[in-house]
Amino acid sequence: MRKFFYFFVATACLASVAFAADSQIWGEMRIPNILSYGQEQSLKLGALFTMLQNHYFGKIFLAILVLVPLVFFVHYKVIGPKVFSHEGKKVYAFDMFNRVVHQIAAISFIVIVPTGFVIVFGDFFGGGTFVRLCKNLHGIFTIPFAIVVIPMFVMWVKDMFLHWDDIKWLMIVGGYLSKVKNPVPAGKFNAGQKTWYWLATLGGVLMIVTGAMMYFLDFKIEMLNNITGLSQIDLLRVSAILHNVVGFAVVALFFVHIYMSIFAIKGAIHSILTGYKEEEEVKILHSSWYRKLKEQGKV
Amino acid sequence: MEYARMKFYCDEARCIECDGCSIACAEAHELPVGISRRKVVTINEGIPGKEFSTSIACMHCTDAPCEQVCPVDCFYIREDGIVLHDKDKCIGCGYCLYACPFGAPQFPRDGAFGAKGAMDKCTMCAGGPLETNSKEERHLYGQNRIAEGKVPVCAAMCATKALLVGDAESISNIYRARVSARGKGANSPYGWDRAYTK
Ligand code: HEM
Ligand code: SF4
Ligand code: SF4
Numbered sequence: 001m002r003k004f005f006y007f008f009v010a011t012a013c014l015a016s017v018a019f020a021a022d023s024q025i026w027g028e029m030r031i032p033n034i035l036s037y038g039q040e041q042s043l044k045l046g047a048l049f050t051m052l053q054n055h056y057f058g059k060i061f062l063a064i065l066v067l068v069p070l071v072f073f074v075h076y077k078v079i080g081p082k083v084f085s086h087e088g089k090k091v092y093a094f095d096m097f098n099r100v101v102h103q104i105a106a107i108s109f110i111v112i113v114p115t116g117f118v119i120v121f122g123d124f125f126g127g128g129t130f131v132r133l134c135k136n137l138h139g140i141f142t143i144p145f146a147i148v149v150i151p152m153f154v155m156w157v158k159d160m161f162l163h164w165d166d167i168k169w170l171m172i173v174g175g176y177l178s179k180v181k182n183p184v185p186a187g188k189f190n191a192g193q194k195t196w197y198w199l200a201t202l203g204g205v206l207m208i209v210t211g212a213m214m215y216f217l218d219f220k221i222e223m224l225n226n227i228t229g230l231s232q233i234d235l236l237r238v239s240a241i242l243h244n245v246v247g248f249a250v251v252a253l254f255f256v257h258i259y260m261s262i263f264a265i266k267g268a269i270h271s272i273l274t275g276y277k278e279e280e281e282v283k284i285l286h287s288s289w290y291r292k293l294k295e296q297g298k299v
Numbered sequence: 300m301e302y303a304r305m306k307f308y309c310d311e312a313r314c315i316e317c318d319g320c321s322i323a324c325a326e327a328h329e330l331p332v333g334i335s336r337r338k339v340v341t342i343n344e345g346i347p348g349k350e351f352s353t354s355i356a357c358m359h360c361t362d363a364p365c366e367q368v369c370p371v372d373c374f375y376i377r378e379d380g381i382v383l384h385d386k387d388k389c390i391g392c393g394y395c396l397y398a399c400p401f402g403a404p405q406f407p408r409d410g411a412f413g414a415k416g417a418m419d420k421c422t423m424c425a426g427g428p429l430e431t432n433s434k435e436e437r438h439l440y441g442q443n444r445i446a447e448g449k450v451p452v453c454a455a456m457c458a459t460k461a462l463l464v465g466d467a468e469s470i471s472n473i474y475r476a477r478v479s480a481r482g483k484g485a486n487s488p489y490g491w492d493r494a495y496t497k
Contacts, residue, residue, distance in 0.1 A: 030340060030355075030402045046364070050398040054367040119370055119392065127371030127388030135390050136414055214393055217406065217415060237397045 024220050024232035045237040057244045061120045064248060068255045076263060079179055083266045084284070090276035091299060093188070098155060101148045102272050105200070108145035111137055113254055116247065139215055146208050153201040159188045160198065165288050166191035175285070176264065183287035190286065192260070196253050203246050210239035210246075303466030304361065304380035305423060307454070308474060309353045312481060313461035316341060316352040320453035320462055324356075324421070327452040328441025334405050336421040337453050354453070354462050356421035357382065357403035365395035365404060379466075381423045386439050391415035423464070424451035 094102070115134040122131045165185040174192055175184040184190070189197065213236060225231065230238065261268045265285070271277045279299060283290045293299045321337040330336065337356040343349040359382045366374035366382065373388035374395075384395075395418055396404040409416035426443030429436035436443060444451060454464040463470050 025396070025402055026335070026338065026405060030338070046398060046400055050364040050368055053394060053398070054364075058370075119390070122371035122390060122392075123369075125371075127373055127385075127390060131371055132390045135392065139414060215414070217393060217396075233397070233402065236393070240394065240397050 023218050025218050025236075045234050045241075049237045049241055052241060052244070058120060060248055061117065061244075061251070064252050064255075065117065068252055069259075072255075072259045072263070075176070079177065081264050081266050082176075082179075082181070082281075082285070084278045084281040086267055086270075086278055089279040089299070091279050091282045091293065092275055093271055093277045093282075094275045096275070097151075099272055099275055101152050101155065104144050104148045105152055106272070108141045108148075109254060111141040112145065113251055115141075116251070139211070142208055142211055145204065149201055149204050149208070156189070156197060160194050162194075163187060166194065181284050183283065183290075184285050186286045186288060187292075188286060188289045192256070196257050199249055199253050203250055206246050207243060207250060210243040213239040214243065303468065305359060305465065306380070306467045306470055307356065307358060307423070308463045308470050309355070310461045310463065310474065310477060311351040311353045312477075312483075313459040314339070314352045314354060315459055315461075317458065320354050320457055323452050323456045327424075330419070330441070331407050331409075334407055334419050336403075336405075336419065354457075355401055355403075356453070357399075357423075358401050359421075359423060360400075364398035364400065368394045368398040370394060375428070377425065381425045381445070383422055383425060383427055383440075384418065384420075385428045386417040386419075389417040391417050393418075424449070 115138040118125055118131055118134040119138065125131050165187055168185040169191040172184070174186075174190055175182060217236065218232070220232070224235065228235065228238075261272075265281065267278070268281070282293070282299075290299065316339055318339050321335055321339055324330070324337045325335060328336070337354060339352055339354045341350060341352045343351065359380055361380070363374065363376060363382045365384075366376060369384070369389075370392060371388050371390055373385040374382060375384070376382050391406055391414065393404075393406065393415060396402070396406070403420045404418045405420065406415040406418055408414070422440050424442055424444035426432070426436045426446065427440035429439065431446045432443050442452070449455065451464050454462045463473060
């Protein structure tokens, strides 16, 4: 036991020395990043990141935070939610595996998105303990999301490819601009849900990767430097820029997703808790899928 | 009253790469292992006639990019131009490092779960926002030699007087006198204090 302990300590010491010795940022690689020395390798991403973060990122996040909910508020007041009977028959849409995977992703997002906003508006919260806590939660809740993102991608991918219905769905904006319950062209997932699926999975992976780069900061993956042709510090700058830009899309569609599942379609959230959708809801909002289920005698 | 802007300048014709400044800094401020606020680097290594060594740290930029990007706004720039930050506010996000043209900000891994702790960088020996020369200030930021009227420790101990610190005007006078005596200029442009302008 003791031997093992010493072995562990010695390894840890050696590892930290090795870590410090060939730092990708403060070691040899520091020089090529200093533009003032006429180093041409750098892509001047430092200046770009400074400009974007100083003038745009915060404002764009603020605009999304205010405008997207505002649009929904107006939609809710003017057109109102779609209400389907919860008394009628139900369609089994999501099995246990689907639900658990989706629930884990949902809980992760419910923590990741607001904490992300707290970091972005860190000055508003005065920095310090609270914002630091949010930063740590933001990182910790990335882990459950990272675990389920691949299963989520795989379990739904066959339903997510582009279909004729999607074009028609987009033309009428999913029927959300009117209150009448006309059948809307959509399979198991409509064009809006598909868009969110691709963004949440592929964009989500990009968010995980760029977030992880910023978390680990000083590491060396030679392949990454070779493929991108970027030095470590420039990789970090690209990560920070992408994390923000993809973040705009992720939060905007995340808000849409929340609005749809909780407010716009009353009670839609039950399907991810129990697995059942209301038959009337399926009949109207996923008419193509309903037709198929009917042919198969499942409803 | 117009304050003078405090600047560092390292005369690479004199720097002999002894690393004294960086060691003096680490000792004076009792920096944790793995953090070096000042570092001596050799540029154009192995290229005859072009190789030179110089000492770099935070350059206390005039238009400090770190200050522009910090999401918690924890930087403050003193009237004499020294760029400082508040470690109690800092969340260790790393943005200042991405913005910095000189790779100055560093992060001890002392946060929860090995996350990046509060950022650390050269203070030009001017401490931080806590009570001047208090135990707390010394613990978080190191010595406050400026408050005692002393020169930053790196420049004070530089044996060849390559590393200079002072108000921008006096530094440039010394530098100009040296250049005219030597009859040749330096490799790194003087006045590189503005971060991203050429
Ligand atoms: C799929 C969604 C997301 C994932 C997986 C994710 C993951 C991460 C991770 C792992 C970090 C590094 C944390 C650290 O350094 O301790 C990070 C940083 C950051 N994230 Fe996210 N994030 C996501 C969405 C967002 C959103 C929506 C925002 C903005 C509203 C955001 C804002 C930030 C900011 C500002 C940072 C940099 C500060 C920092 O490193 O702590 N993130 N993210
Ligand atoms: S940008 Fe870098 S060198 Fe300039 S003041 Fe900030 S930390 Fe110092
Ligand atoms: S690491 Fe600290 S000082 Fe640097 S930008 Fe982030 S909060 Fe500001």
